[in-house]
Amino acid sequence: MSLLSATSSRCLLLTGLLTALPLLPLLAQKQPAANRQPPSAHATEPVYETQQVEIWPEYPAGLFALKQYLKSARLPAEVREGRIRGAVYVSFVVRSDGRLTDISVLRGLSSGTDAEALHLIKAMPAWRPARRLDKAVAVRHSVPVVFETPAGKTPNTPAAGTIIEDTSMSKAYTFVEQMPVFPGGMDSLRAYIQQHVKYPAQALREKVEGRVFVRFVVDTKGLVREVQVQKGIGAGCDEEAVRVVRSLPRFEPGKQNGQQVPVYYTVPVVFNVTPPRSSDLMDMPAQATPVPPQPEPEKVYTYVEQMPTLSGPAGRTTLSIAIQQALVLPPEVREGRSEGTVFLNFVVQSTGTISDLKVVRGLCPACDAAALAAVRALPPFEPGKQNGRAVAVQFTVPVQMLGPNHVFEGGQVAMPAVFPGGGLALRQYLTKELKEPKVLKQEDLRGAVEVRFVVQADGSIGAAEITRPLCRSCDEEALRLMRAMPRWTPARNAANQPVSVRQQVIIPMPAAELPPRGRID
Numbered sequence: 001m002s003l004l005s006a007t008s009s010r011c012l013l014l015t016g017l018l019t020a021l022p023l024l025p026l027l028a029q030k031q032p033a034a035n036r037q038p039p040s041a042h043a044t045e046p047v048y049e050t051q052q053v054e055i056w057p058e059y060p061a062g063l064f065a066l067k068q069y070l071k072s073a074r075l076p077a078e079v080r081e082g083r084i085r086g087a088v089y090v091s092f093v094v095r096s097d098g099r100l101t102d103i104s105v106l107r108g109l110s111s112g113t114d115a116e117a118l119h120l121i122k123a124m125p126a127w128r129p130a131r132r133l134d135k136a137v138a139v140r141h142s143v144p145v146v147f148e149t150p151a152g153k154t155p156n157t158p159a160a161g162t163i164i165e166d167t168s169m170s171k172a173y174t175f176v177e178q179m180p181v182f183p184g185g186m187d188s189l190r191a192y193i194q195q196h197v198k199y200p201a202q203a204l205r206e207k208v209e210g211r212v213f214v215r216f217v218v219d220t221k222g223l224v225r226e227v228q229v230q231k232g233i234g235a236g237c238d239e240e241a242v243r244v245v246r247s248l249p250r251f252e253p254g255k256q257n258g259q260q261v262p263v264y265y266t267v268p269v270v271f272n273v274t275p276p277r278s279s280d281l282m283d284m285p286a287q288a289t290p291v292p293p294q295p296e297p298e299k300v301y302t303y304v305e306q307m308p309t310l311s312g313p314a315g316r317t318t319l320s321i322a323i324q325q326a327l328v329l330p331p332e333v334r335e336g337r338s339e340g341t342v343f344l345n346f347v348v349q350s351t352g353t354i355s356d357l358k359v360v361r362g363l364c365p366a367c368d369a370a371a372l373a374a375v376r377a378l379p380p381f382e383p384g385k386q387n388g389r390a391v392a393v394q395f396t397v398p399v400q401m402l403g404p405n406h407v408f409e410g411g412q413v414a415m416p417a418v419f420p421g422g423g424l425a426l427r428q429y430l431t432k433e434l435k436e437p438k439v440l441k442q443e444d445l446r447g448a449v450e451v452r453f454v455v456q457a458d459g460s461i462g463a464a465e466i467t468r469p470l471c472r473s474c475d476e477e478a479l480r481l482m483r484a485m486p487r488w489t490p491a492r493n494a495a496n497q498p499v500s501v502r503q504q505v506i507i508p509m510p511a512a513e514l515p516p517r518g519r520i521d
Helices: 002-035 065-071 113-124 186-196 202-205 237-244 312-316 319-326 365-376 423-432 472-483
Strands: 086-094 102-106 130-132 137-149 210-218 223-231 254-256 259-261 263-271 342-347 355-361 385-386 390-400 445-455 460-469 498-509
Touching: 065 137, 086 113, 086 498, 113 137, 186 237, 210 237, 223 237, 223 319, 237 263, 319 365, 319 390, 342 365, 355 365, 365 390, 423 498, 445 472, 460 472, 472 498
Parallel strands: none
Antiparallel strands: 086 102, 086 137, 130 137, 210 223, 210 263, 254 259, 342 355, 342 390, 385 390, 445 460, 445 498
């Protein structure tokens, strides 16, 4: 009876399988249709590099807030225990609507750190998109997420969240804290390129014009290398653009965490067909009927041989400084409720007047209005010139809106903060006023405490913190010295306004001997 039951069960199972076989092709055909996804709205959107756009993408609350956000990374066990430290580099695309897509790890450390870095980036809010030719575009971007051993595990360890690069690698990077700087700035770079470009004869004959985008590396010595054309227009223009870029003088190298690093750089080399000289004209057929010249609308340039400058005494200052001097901060900024950058676009006509002034990326209505008013208050310009002729030139300028509570880094101010009496007086203060903790003699302890603090716009000291500890009583004494400090002469920005700035001092313990009176080391 048992054998019969087992045989019947196997027959029923076989019959069921044979019945289902004809349905398998239909199921297979329906399955892809069920999983088919509608095409992405960004599937055909071009993705640019950061050097191909006029305005880079921006974290909604600014660079300082981005650094603070990256400090919130949770440290995996291998980092907390001091077995691994460094940066995870994450690449992503900031789309034209600000969303982040195509998030991936460029260079990782471990599975735990890579996963945490990806989680941080994926949790970010939408960014302010990049802009190219006054239009929001998608741009490929990357940020480093730093994982450092907690304070006390390893001596001389940078604070968690500090953005650093591994300079021992020969790789060049697309984004660093301090980008390479051409001697004289961007205006000088544009002028150099236009002054040294020789229009190829073939391009003149064929009336070829446009932009050649050339990418190269500025190495740690500031030299240009690895020059290549990213987007060309042919007719000899690509080769001429490469020749000019290879002739560029030495840059100030890019820096990351205070160290010089190789950085990718992209520049557009502009070729504009101008009325040719008589020697360049081709022979015309004898039967050709001369055509009277037709008036053409005035062309607007982006780069010219001689860029526009402000007329009168204001011409001795840069455009950004002149705008800051004319800027009246709105209450939202003065009261610390808003802070950031307004990007404006305008044209300096061949007559030196401003036209087509508009906001391309705003901050708040009052901020935008203040930025527009500052540009309208500028004196007339000396017009730009191309081939000795006054022409119209387009500008895109950032207008910083920084409130009284904004804290600058040391290299971002025009004049540094100064201790009363200067550097030697500061050294004397730290030596004479130091009350050496007893533990120094008891334990025969020697070293130094490093303190970071803020010199406020009124010269007072605030936000003091220990960045390199020695011992508990030593750290407390260092902080006491900072609180008892006299007021400094505050730092000043480019508009000669007092601003807050971060400083740091190293306090030797025991106190270092002072040089004899009248002698300065």
